Amino acid sequence: MSDYKKITESPSNYDDLEKMDTASILVNMNNEDKKVADAVALCIPQITKLVDALVERFENGGRLFYIGAGTSGRLGILDASEIPPTYGLPHDRVIGLIAGGDVAIRRSVEQAEDDPRQAWKDLETYNISKADTVIGIAASGTTPYVIGGVKSARENGLLTACITNNPNSPLTEAAEIPIAINVGPEFVTGSTRMKSGTSQKLVLNMISTALMIRIGRVKGNKMVNMQLSNIKLVDRGVRYVMEGLNIDYDKASVLLKKHGSVKKALEAER
Incomplete structure (x- = not known):
């Protein structure tokens, strides 16, 4: 990995942020955000490969697991939690797991991500099988919880993929289908809840929505299986x-x- 450069830690394209007025901060943030969709577009071939594989596995009873820490973990949980009300699937078909457990959804549990064995332990509580798919989400591409979970899943015969913002990271090496979105440096250096997080949300939208369409949960352009819950x-x-x-x-x-x-x-x- 000698050629690996963590893009997400690269210095911002802007400096002296504290000297900017509010409008300048917002305009410059927006200019950076405009780069995100184009970076995601470059990953469509890999996203396509993943969705096509997921369709086949889902039609044979497989499940989709997202694993992540911090912002990445929360985004996976958000995507998973919206599948039942939007598309009427049982809550146990798309599942989001976060380092530190449910408490980490609302409150940071930073050290929880450092254990490379914990994600597989978390997955095993769901009677994980070879029919299932695990997608590891980590902007840095170096999170031990995520890398360890993806490696263990792959070793046990599951389909594995990842969503990261650092090409050539350890996580891309671990996953069978790597999705590496290069959004460049963040507006606030290293703050991956910004462009990196936005890009992850876009990719998660693409994966789950395309999957739901392909397995027949949409008719025409309508959510015909949505839960009528309010x-x-x-x-x-x-x-x-x-x-x-x-x-x-x-x-x-x-x-x-x-x-x-x-x-x-x-x-x-x-």
Whole structure:
């Protein structure tokens, strides 16, 4: 790894931040953020490879695990937690794990990421199997918790991938499908909750959304399997049924209540 340079620790393109007025800080941050989507675009071939592999595994009962620490771990948990309400899958199909456990979601548990054995221990509590996939998320690409988990998963025959912001990092070497998003140095040097975190969120959106579409959880462009768990979502569901069946709101509401989901209402009444 002699050629490995940690881009995420490179000096910011800006200096004397404390001397900038508020507008200058925000404009310069926004200029840096504009680079993120282009950096993600360069990773689409690897993301495609991962999603295609996930589709096959999911259709055979496999699960997706995200493992990470700090911001990266929280982003994985966020993505996983939104799959059941948005796409109606059980909560145990996409699972996010963070170094330090659930307490680390709200409060920093910094030293928890230093144990390379703990992630595999955490995964084993879920009766992990070769049908499952593990994606390690770490901006630095050097987090022991993540690297150790990915290595152990790969050694045990699971599909492994990673999302990092340092090409040629130890994490990219450990994962079968590495996704390395080079967003350049952060506005505040080393603050990977910024561009790095944004890029990770974009990639997570791409992975999970593309997977859900490919396994049939979307119809047309609608979330037809969403959980009808509040007034807003029920109203959205009624409008989807209205549009799909070309009927008025009241009739659509009756059908949605009768069938319990947009998908079932559309399939039964067409």
